[in-house]
Amino acid sequence: MIQKNSADCAEKCVIREILDVIGGKWSIPIIHTLFDGTKRFMELERSIPGINTRMLVKELKNMEANGIVERTVYPTVPPTVEYTLTEKGKQLEPVIHELHNWGSKFVSKEKKPSLK
Amino acid sequence: MIQKNSADCAEKCVIREILDVIGGKWSIPIIHTLFDGTKRFMELERSIPGINTRMLVKELKNMEANGIVERTVYPTVPPTVEYTLTEKGKQLEPVIHELHNWGSKFVSKEKKPSLK
DNA sequence: CGGAATCCCTCAAGATACTG
DNA sequence: CAGTATCTTGAGGGATTCCG
Numbered sequence: 001m002i003q004k005n006s007a008d009c010a011e012k013c014v015i016r017e018i019l020d021v022i023g024g025k026w027s028i029p030i031i032h033t034l035f036d037g038t039k040r041f042m043e044l045e046r047s048i049p050g051i052n053t054r055m056l057v058k059e060l061k062n063m064e065a066n067g068i069v070e071r072t073v074y075p076t077v078p079p080t081v082e083y084t085l086t087e088k089g090k091q092l093e094p095v096i097h098e099l100h101n102w103g104s105k106f107v108s109k110e111k112k113p114s115l116k
Numbered sequence: 117m118i119q120k121n122s123a124d125c126a127e128k129c130v131i132r133e134i135l136d137v138i139g140g141k142w143s144i145p146i147i148h149t150l151f152d153g154t155k156r157f158m159e160l161e162r163s164i165p166g167i168n169t170r171m172l173v174k175e176l177k178n179m180e181a182n183g184i185v186e187r188t189v190y191p192t193v194p195p196t197v198e199y200t201l202t203e204k205g206k207q208l209e210p211v212i213h214e215l216h217n218w219g220s221k222f223v224s225k226e227k228k229p230s231l232k
Numbered sequence: 233c234g235g236a237a238t239c240c241c242t243c244a245a246g247a248t249a250c251t252g
Numbered sequence: 253c254a255g256t257a258t259c260t261t262g263a264g265g266g267a268t269t270c271c272g
Contacts, residue, residue: 009165011148011216012144012148014216014219014220015215015216015219016141016144017219018218018219019135019144019215022135023135023139024264024265025132025264025265026265028131028132028135029128032127032128040233040234041234041235042233042234045234052265052266052267052268053234053235053267053268054235054236054237054265054266054267054268055264055265055266056235057235057236058264058265067222073234076233077233078233078234079233079234079235079272080233080234081233081234081235088221091218091221091222092218094214094217094218095214095215095218096131098211098214098215099131099211099214100127100131101210102134102207102208102210102211103130103131103133103134104130105204105207106183106207140244140245141244141245156253156254157253157254157255158253161254168246168247168248169248169255169256170246170247170248170255170256170257171244171245171246172255173254173255173256174244174245189254192253193252193253194252194253194254195253195254195255196253196254197253197254197255
């Protein structure tokens with residue numbers, strides 16, 4: 001039996017932190033795109049339909065701050081910036097896989113009312 | 117065309133749907149509490165420090181609409197309402213486990229700047 | 233090209249008070 | 253007890269313009 005108080009809260013807090021990283025609207029699409037390998041800023045922008053500049057910048061900064069992606073700047077003119085998944089970021093694969101696995105079993109087979 | 121393939125977009129959409137279910141601030145704590153078994157409304161409220169009535173109701177309704185929990189009403193006075201994880205809800209365990217597993221490897225060891 | 237700065241809007245989330 | 257009903261705040265997200 002799991003301990004029900006302090007350790008319990010800690011576990012929830014950890015998951016909260018994770019969701020702060022991958023819970024954003026564009027986090028998964030970005031990570032998913034970067035699974036293919038290093039991408040430039042504009043490549044990401046083009047690879048992810050619907051995202052806008054500000055959101056991409058914001059998410060990338062958040063991910064960088066959380067050690068998910070690495071940002072590399074090449075001093076060219078015009079500037080070249082590349083984004084790569086870190087080891088920490090790459091290890092999100094089983095998480096996303098499990099998410100997708102659960103989803104393929106249940107979600108989108110039914111209709112969700114989306115009550116407001 | 118623009119996308120690599122259509123299954124790619126579908127996959128992302130599915131994960132989006134999942135995060136709509138478990139991405140809420142209180143979703144995981146509630147699910148986690150319900151892993152212990154059926155709980156009454158007030159038991160949930162007491163088991164989850166910091167949550168307020170409105171949020172608990174809202175999350176539970178959302179989860180019920182998504183087939184994660186089942187709501188059972190007993191016609192007593194005062195009313196008795198019980199919440200139980202459905203099979204679909206129970207199968208979130210590997211997902212949460214994988215989330216936690218990733219988190220315990222990386223999160224909370226470093227410090228997150230939480231830049232704005 | 234890769235952002236930063238601004239403005240704007242919607243909605244998640246919180247605090248309380250009330251009710252069948 | 254198990255919720256509604258309101259009001260309020262703030263964060264997340266979007267569109268656009270500007271800059272080195």
